[in-house]
Amino acid sequence: MTDFGADMPYAKAMDKLVEHYGVVLCESTIRRVTHKHAQTVHQRGRGLPLGLPRQLHQGKPLLSK
Numbered sequence: 638m639t640d641f642g643a644d645m646p647y648a649k650a651m652d653k654l655v656e657h658y659g660v661v662l663c664e665s666t667i668r669r670v671t672h673k674h675a676q677t678v679h680q681r682g683r684g685l686p687l688g689l690p691r692q693l694h695q696g697k698p699l700l701s702k
Contacts, residue, residue: 654667
């Protein structure tokens with residue numbers, strides 16, 4: 638649900654949940670759960686992108702797979 642909610646309008650996410658899983662949830666529920674998930678990820682990462690070093694050496698690109 639949070640993947641759909643983060644990637645598309647909540648009304649479309651609602652349709653995708655029905656299409657893929659047969660689950661019916663209202664737009665406001667999808668929005669609330671998606672926002673709560675994003676808030677939790679942000680708090681746990683302390684605002685930093687998860688999985689990246691806290692400080693990057695300036696002038697050098699970060700390469701990842």
